[in-house]
Amino acid sequence: MRRLLFFYPRAYRRDRGPEILETLQEYAGTSRTRLAVNLIRHGLRTRLGRPASRTVVVWAALFTVACGLFAAAFGSWVGWQTIRPLHESEAAQVAAELLPTQNLKVDTDEPPAKFVIYGQPLGWYSVRDLLLGDGGEYGQSGVGAGSNGPADHPERDLATLRENLRRGGWEFREYVRPDYGHEVYAGRGDQQLDITFYEYNYGASYISLGMDRPAPALATVGGVLGFLAGAVGGFLLFGWASRRTRSVFVKLLLGFGLFFWWAPIVLAFPQMVEHHLSEWHYSWHPLWEWLGQPALSLPFLLGTGLLVLALAISALARAQVRRADDPVPG
Amino acid sequence: MSEMREATFLILTALADEVRHGYGIVQEVSALSEGRVALLPGTLYAALDRLAAQGLVERDREEVVEGRLRRYYRLAEHGRTALAAESARLRQLSTAADARLRTLRPRSV
Numbered sequence A: 001m002r003r004l005l006f007f008y009p010r011a012y013r014r015d016r017g018p019e020i021l022e023t024l025q026e027y028a029g030t031s032r033t034r035l036a037v038n039l040i041r042h043g044l045r046t047r048l049g050r051p052a053s054r055t056v057v058v059w060a061a062l063f064t065v066a067c068g069l070f071a072a073a074f075g076s077w078v079g080w081q082t083i084r085p086l087h088e089s090e091a092a093q094v095a096a097e098l099l100p101t102q103n104l105k106v107d108t109d110e111p112p113a114k115f116v117i118y119g120q121p122l123g124w125y126s127v128r129d130l131l132l133g134d135g136g137e138y139g140q141s142g143v144g145a146g147s148n149g150p151a152d153h154p155e156r157d158l159a160t161l162r163e164n165l166r167r168g169g170w171e172f173r174e175y176v177r178p179d180y181g182h183e184v185y186a187g188r189g190d191q192q193l194d195i196t197f198y199e200y201n202y203g204a205s206y207i208s209l210g211m212d213r214p215a216p217a218l219a220t221v222g223g224v225l226g227f228l229a230g231a232v233g234g235f236l237l238f239g240w241a242s243r244r245t246r247s248v249f250v251k252l253l254l255g256f257g258l259f260f261w262w263a264p265i266v267l268a269f270p271q272m273v274e275h276h277l278s279e280w281h282y283s284w285h286p287l288w289e290w291l292g293q294p295a296l297s298l299p300f301l302l303g304t305g306l307l308v309l310a311l312a313i314s315a316l317a318r319a320q321v322r323r324a325d326d327p328v329p330g
Numbered sequence B: 001m002s003e004m005r006e007a008t009f010l011i012l013t014a015l016a017d018e019v020r021h022g023y024g025i026v027q028e029v030s031a032l033s034e035g036r037v038a039l040l041p042g043t044l045y046a047a048l049d050r051l052a053a054q055g056l057v058e059r060d061r062e063e064v065v066e067g068r069l070r071r072y073y074r075l076a077e078h079g080r081t082a083l084a085a086e087s088a089r090l091r092q093l094s095t096a097a098d099a100r101l102r103t104l105r106p107r108s109v
Helices: A002-007 A009-024 A032-047 A055-082 A088-098 A122-129 A154-168 A217-244 A248-278 A297-325 B005-015 B022-032 B039-051 B077-104
Strands: A115-117 A136-142 A143-146 A170-176 A181-188 A191-199 A207-214 B057-065 B068-075
Touching: A002 A009, A002 A115, A002 A217, A009 A248, A009 B022, A009 B039, A009 B068, A032 A055, A032 B039, A055 A248, A088 A143, A088 A154, A088 A191, A115 A122, A115 A170, A143 A170, A154 A170, A154 A181, A154 A191, A154 A207, A217 A297, A217 B022, A248 A297, B005 B022, B005 B077, B022 B039, B022 B068, B039 B057, B068 B077
Parallel strands: none
Antiparallel strands: A115 A136, A143 A207, A170 A181, A181 A191, A191 A207, B057 B068
């Protein structure tokens, strides 16, 4: 129980700690969990400078977790930059390994960057696309190959593909797509494939092979480190602002800012869960997609602007108090 | 003064007749409310801090009992006034409610 006092600020612990511990000794019949929750809640309220507030811990938690998640997304994005660059030759090599008789031809350009939007690396010219509804187009660049003409024996090609995938040590799953044909997802090491057998009404079948990279280990490392740094930083920042001002305007800015931060997450997260549960993935989608980014980057940016404004007003509020406290010259 | 919360009213009442330490207040509040209000330590000390800041309670003395610090609290003069005012307000409301209930009571045949 002594450890739970660490949720209180140090000065408070020094003054009240022994007394609270003495009182705690008397609560013999009370559930330890109930006592712990009570001490954590009040300790955090005190630390956030609002011991009487019933909601400050909830606001702090929303801000802290959001900061953690967005920092984790950034950290994982940095980790994603460590993937090996893709080359057309790699797609040609894999196509030859898996479908040797089909003579698939590389049909994509050499990727200009690891992540692209509409085939181009991010740049100032991407701002419009990113902010105004096309942010979902941002993603990892891939290379691919396809058949030049209809396959003569698609069933036989599919059997060959399965056999070669097994022989080559690939993990894979197959899905029948009633709309267009048959799809195979496969992964091995740092290669992941999406191979589609398109079937057309007149019986012709075309094969397409797309390749990109699964999440590298450093994306997880970056995500975890990012979350920890973001959450700690977010909590400290919230506490700092919370202790500086009681302004209703700042509270409104905080409320709207957090709404714009959380709305994309609330919208995107269930969809991503459903998507991941509905079909096998050799590697999970990047973390930022789970947070609705950059598909919904405009609300995120708007929320960031409001929260930065709230922090700026909090900083100025303290400065004003200090100025008022200054001794009158002369 | 704004309406007093029940826990505040009970804490002030617990301190009205004698000085008490933290757990003494908890026990007295439980007795006064017939077990309905059970103050946990975090809630108790947050309330005592608030009441002290409002000038309603004061620290009285400290004792070390079996190596443990025990701090006693007493009702401040301002707290006595506030408690009396709240008690009068509740009494007036209670009297009014009783009077209304008497008029509505069905007559026996």
